[in-house]
Amino acid sequence: MNLFANGQLDTPLGLLLALVVGLGFGFWLERAGFGSSRKLTAIFYLQDFAVLKVMFSAMATAAVVLQVLAATGHVRLDELFAPPSVLLPQVLGGLLFGAGFVVGGWCPGTAAVGLASGKIDAAVFLLGAGIGSLVFATVQPQLGDLLTMGTCAIGSLPEQAGISPVTGTVVLVVIALAAFLGASRVEARMARRNA
Amino acid sequence: MPTPRPYWNPYLAGIGLGLTLVLSYLVLGAGLGASGGISRIAAATAHVVAPAAVEGNPYLGAWFADGNPLHYYLVFMLVGTLLGGFVSAAAAGRTAPGVERGPRASRTLRLLLALGGGVVVGIGSRLAMGCTSGQALSGGALLQTGAFVFTGATFAAAFVVAPLVRKEWR
Numbered sequence: 134m135n136l137f138a139n140g141q142l143d144t145p146l147g148l149l150l151a152l153v154v155g156l157g158f159g160f161w162l163e164r165a166g167f168g169s170s171r172k173l174t175a176i177f178y179l180q181d182f183a184v185l186k187v188m189f190s191a192m193a194t195a196a197v198v199l200q201v202l203a204a205t206g207h208v209r210l211d212e213l214f215a216p217p218s219v220l221l222p223q224v225l226g227g228l229l230f231g232a233g234f235v236v237g238g239w240c241p242g243t244a245a246v247g248l249a250s251g252k253i254d255a256a257v258f259l260l261g262a263g264i265g266s267l268v269f270a271t272v273q274p275q276l277g278d279l280l281t282m283g284t285c286a287i288g289s290l291p292e293q294a295g296i297s298p299v300t301g302t303v304v305l306v307v308i309a310l311a312a313f314l315g316a317s318r319v320e321a322r323m324a325r326r327n328a
Numbered sequence: 329m330p331t332p333r334p335y336w337n338p339y340l341a342g343i344g345l346g347l348t349l350v351l352s353y354l355v356l357g358a359g360l361g362a363s364g365g366i367s368r369i370a371a372a373t374a375h376v377v378a379p380a381a382v383e384g385n386p387y388l389g390a391w392f393a394d395g396n397p398l399h400y401y402l403v404f405m406l407v408g409t410l411l412g413g414f415v416s417a418a419a420a421g422r423t424a425p426g427v428e429r430g431p432r433a434s435r436t437l438r439l440l441l442a443l444g445g446g447v448v449v450g451i452g453s454r455l456a457m458g459c460t461s462g463q464a465l466s467g468g469a470l471l472q473t474g475a476f477v478f479t480g481a482t483f484a485a486a487f488v489v490a491p492l493v494r495k496e497w498r
Contacts, residue, residue: 137357142401150355151401155408157348158360158461162409163416165341170428174497177490183338188465190342195349195469214358216458216467218474223463226456227481229448235486236493237445238428240460241453242362245406246413251425257439258446262363263370265450270371270387290473301471
């Protein structure tokens with residue numbers, strides 16, 4: 134059992150442990166170079182694929198470890214909080230998010246690390262993100278059905294596709310490795326062109 | 329100011345980040361997140377100025393119904409993220425204050441775009457119920473359909489918009 138399943142996530146113990154997890158989160162983002170908005174946005178000009186490499190190696194690592202822990206009875210995946218799958222707002226939200234990411238230079242977590250690194254533009258971005266969330270709250274009552282269109286009763290993609298989660302994890306790892314190979318080739322080509 | 333140390337290998341950093349996400353799932357039962365903490369802080373700040381309007385808003389009001397909106401795990405995770413980022417940046421000599429921008433962009437242009445981009449990201453992450461950490465990474469590790477849809481839409485839009493703001497970065 135975990136804090137979420139026990140309804141203890143927002144108790145003093147839960148808040149303290151969330152802070153400890155956050156320490157690791159911020160540390161690794163900064164080590165990866167994500168306290169720099171120029172490094173974060175360089176992928177969109179095909180110059181530096183660190184965003185893709187870090188994100189997909191993190192996703193694949195966590196997916197593999199969680200599946201192994203589940204198969205050996207160390208964790209029950211159905212007791213974890215899975216982010217909901219509601220496809221229309223997630224397509225629209227993702228399109229806004231991607232545009233705001235390359236214009237603003239940050240996403241929320243990396244902006245926190247940017248602020249910790251002394252970046253004034255990160256502080257301004259975080260102010261904007263706070264304003265944006267209040268703007269959303271203001272218009273949210275008018276959005277009606279849009280907010281629930283594409284709700285998936287089954288959130289898991291492998292389950293929806295009728296394959297086992299282990300097979301799904303293997304597919305994720307293969308796609309990640311192929312993406313790393315492709316990214317390295319593009320980086321090498323751009324380096325030759327820039328030379 | 330000494331020269332900053334190089335960043336770590338991206339695959340190593342990714343594995344470290346992935347194991348941090350596993351730790352979050354094992355201990356908290358929930359994944360990583362950042363935008364949720366920002367929203368709570370924004371709501372608490374707005375509440376100081378206009379308490380009735382904030383409490384009367386259907387989306388924000390729920391956070392005040394059971395007490396302090398800041399007593400929420402993602403607010404504390406955001407504080408931890410700031411601290412962890414600072415420890416790493418300070419150890420590597422990467423804390424010089426400044427406005428980061430491309431050689432052709434002015435400070436004013438960069439700060440205006442940071443603000444505008446932030447607003448759009450704030451709206452997008454509420455609409456999508458999470459950001460790159462809470463939705464894409466944490467959902468992706470659990471193989472959730474919505475996480476992959478969000479990630480695809482994010483990258484697609486960023487690549488399309490990037491040429492329009494090339495002057496800001498390159």
